[in-house]
Amino acid sequence: MFLKKVITSTVALSMLAVSVLNTTTAVSADAVSDTQNAINTNKSEADKLLKDIASANADNIKLQEQISDNTEKIEKLKTDIDQSNEKIDKLNGQIEGAKVEVEKRTEALKGQLVALQKKSGDTVSGNIYLDFVINSENFSDLVSRTFAVNKLNQANKEALNDVKEAKDQYTSLLNEQEKTKANLQSDKSELETKQNDLKSMKEKSDQQQADLNKKIEDNKATLVALQSQYEEAANAVKLAQDKANATAQVADAKKENKNDNKATENKTTSEATSSSNAGSISQGDGSAHGIVAGNTYPWGQCTWYVKQVAPWAGNNWGNGGQWGSSAAAAGFRVDHSPAAGSIIVFLPGQSVGGQWTADGAYGHVAYVESVNGNSVTISQGGMGFSNPAGPNTQTISGAGSYIYIHR
Numbered sequence: 001m002f003l004k005k006v007i008t009s010t011v012a013l014s015m016l017a018v019s020v021l022n023t024t025t026a027v028s029a030d031a032v033s034d035t036q037n038a039i040n041t042n043k044s045e046a047d048k049l050l051k052d053i054a055s056a057n058a059d060n061i062k063l064q065e066q067i068s069d070n071t072e073k074i075e076k077l078k079t080d081i082d083q084s085n086e087k088i089d090k091l092n093g094q095i096e097g098a099k100v101e102v103e104k105r106t107e108a109l110k111g112q113l114v115a116l117q118k119k120s121g122d123t124v125s126g127n128i129y130l131d132f133v134i135n136s137e138n139f140s141d142l143v144s145r146t147f148a149v150n151k152l153n154q155a156n157k158e159a160l161n162d163v164k165e166a167k168d169q170y171t172s173l174l175n176e177q178e179k180t181k182a183n184l185q186s187d188k189s190e191l192e193t194k195q196n197d198l199k200s201m202k203e204k205s206d207q208q209q210a211d212l213n214k215k216i217e218d219n220k221a222t223l224v225a226l227q228s229q230y231e232e233a234a235n236a237v238k239l240a241q242d243k244a245n246a247t248a249q250v251a252d253a254k255k256e257n258k259n260d261n262k263a264t265e266n267k268t269t270s271e272a273t274s275s276s277n278a279g280s281i282s283q284g285d286g287s288a289h290g291i292v293a294g295n296t297y298p299w300g301q302c303t304w305y306v307k308q309v310a311p312w313a314g315n316n317w318g319n320g321g322q323w324g325s326s327a328a329a330a331g332f333r334v335d336h337s338p339a340a341g342s343i344i345v346f347l348p349g350q351s352v353g354g355q356w357t358a359d360g361a362y363g364h365v366a367y368v369e370s371v372n373g374n375s376v377t378i379s380q381g382g383m384g385f386s387n388p389a390g391p392n393t394q395t396i397s398g399a400g401s402y403i404y405i406h407r
Contacts, residue, residue, distance in 0.1 A: 046325030305381025321363020353396025
């Protein structure tokens, strides 16, 4: 009877201990669940920030292209201005030439009039041409003088026309010069305005990028703290569960003392079988769709392939689209600068070089094989390819629009 009471009391105490441990485990489990939810929320915010950064970076690249294009236009305009200045100098020379020609024509006319005045002597009619004819000595001299006057009149008329054309040419060249100067001044003002606008846009874009990068750094610090908190809570759950299992085993041992040896033997056999089976899976090469040693990602997924070719990547970085924020939290350098040997991250729904689109929920990751200017050649795996285990190579452009993780 006494022995029965002792056994009953022992079992009751064991059950009470298990109950207390289960309560502790539940509390710790809630902490793990809450922390995990906070981590997921943080990663979602990080993913959104990374999308914003990718978008801002793409806008910045377009702006830089516009600046480069405008710089080329500026250089071309400078060349045009130089050529226009050369033309203006040439026009000035032509204008000076026209002035000289006018002066020459005027002097020639003056000389002709003076010479004729000397031949005619004192004027009778008041018209030196008429007096020149009247003073002829005979009929032959009259005809000769009349012919000379007509020729002189024709020459003077042509000379006067030449003078008029020279003046017209001078006026036209002067107007052309004024118009050229006005156009150059207008182009200069437009160019200066555009330069100021581009500088303002570039400053705003740079500030936007800086603000987003600061948010990423703040988010990264929060994620590191949450992951540390998660590990502490998970360890507490494991410790409580181990204690609960140990207490339960003691109770079972006392309750079924007679079958202890047999139960131990069966347990040893079961554990050996389980260990053997687990070993065959963990050492698989992927051909049996198993878990390769050191790679816990599912076989045939993009994350599995990248982990194979870049073993330094973490095993708990989540889906492909989350790798950027997870890697940043783990201390890796994450930016938009492509490099051979880095990991390229495609956010959910992001275009892969304009050739296809990453999964809208999971995103995608690949391994950078080489970089050529603004293009990268990547290798990748996944069920959407002919070779799920990889490598499947692809070359894409717009390299600066994507996220890269560097070792």
